[in-house]
Amino acid sequence: MNDTTITLDHIALQVTNLERSIRFYQDILHMQVYGPVHLGALSTGGRILGKVAGGHGLLKGILGSISSRALRDQYTDVALLSSSGRSYDILLVQERYPETNATRSVDGNTIFGFSCFLSLAVDSEILGWDLHQAEADFSWGDPGLDGTIFTQDCPNHSLYVRDPDDRLIELIPNRSDDGSAPFITGLNSITLHVTHPDKSKQFYSEKLGMKVESDITRSGQGKRFIRLESTEGKICIILYGLTKPDGNPIEAGGYGLDHFAITGCQGAGEKSTDAIDIWMDPEKLSEHTGSSYIRDYDGYWIECI
Template structure:
């Protein structure tokens, strides 16, 4: 286990309206969308059958290989890939429809609360808020109970928080170290997960994935418990977010919102076959080799363990 190298690789999210979500990620987060594509048009070898894919299909053809045997379900599933660099993907969007009515399923439940991205040093944080307002972004300002970020005059750096069409919170973080260059987003940093029993989840991530505790709110915030976890080098990767009702009972997690999330730098463990969407990168196309396996945590969230080799 190389715990200092573990980092968030990508997130697979369910959405209610795929076209609407694509517009959000293109217009607000300046990501490049590949798709949408209907999974029923893809063969088991990953080739597109009789249908062009809008927005360019090279990346899709490169990463989709050997989708698991879900022929019936695939007929009612559409996906799109979102990339901050144009090679590889950061977010997988999934839209499913009901077989009987053909109506799109609505996202519900408590799975992923949100995630954070680091912006390029070229992004001027002073005018970003106005630009996002002009693009009709929905804002969610810093919650001191969530991550300690508040807007004060004496703070040198501030994050901006926007909501995606499903109400998930996305933190846009300034690059305070100027370590990366690129377009708008340089990296996908961390994911915030709803958990039912924070202490059980914390134990799992510490013992099984060898994360470290960056902060733990304990009982300081009424009705909330927030535990921030980092890799061995101190980079935040996962935040556990537990809620309780006024009478002290835990709010149960679960629902239709998160398919899985992927962590790179993990040793191969768990299962090779995953019951959800199983997308592989093609080493001939993206110049990378992958050997993913899957585990699920104490709340039942599936984690893809990615291994990249030269």
């Protein structure tokens, strides 16, 4: 493990309706969208390329691996979301069933949500009113939790908004921002459903060298939040465990998260043929990304950059 600060690079989300999700991220979160692109129509020989500079560019390029991925590609459409126009933060993936051509619905407990930093140029109170006017599903809550926990003594509350597939997105005012960004300044952390929080905590501690910043149990609600941070104190991953009234865990897993990528780590593993791997800069086609891919305790793919 190296000493570089671990940060969340991007998230690949599976969605039920790609066009609907694109509208949400454009209209509500003001992100730049590149796509959609039908993977089956692209040539083989590499990865999807998107030239992005100064907020301009076209998604173009190629998807690799006409092998085990070939059938999936024929029924998959994707779009890239960027907050800065220089690199992508979110990859949206829509798949259809080969037998019926019907869009696959997102189900199960995988990614609970994620958090983004709001630019200082955005007044969160005015944003709340704008979301109300847009009839978006949102709430105020304590930072780093689930949007339902609100305490009066918390100095700064986050604004939580749900995407079309019911994932919770936490919007956090970025105190260190210079105010030049128009809306979102980037990703902060990802919240994952986990079946056994202690086993997942052990995995991320041993494999990625992360430390526990806090471990909160809401026994009356059957909720547990474990906030993991790098050695430099940067929160990157939050583990979210749920238990039934009888005390048994609610199992994590299902369909909804393709993978997520983090920088600053050197996880051991082999490249997944299941996770969609993307470069944004065509100039780097001949370079090796240095990424490796590992699965965590619940089977989530992690790209280590």
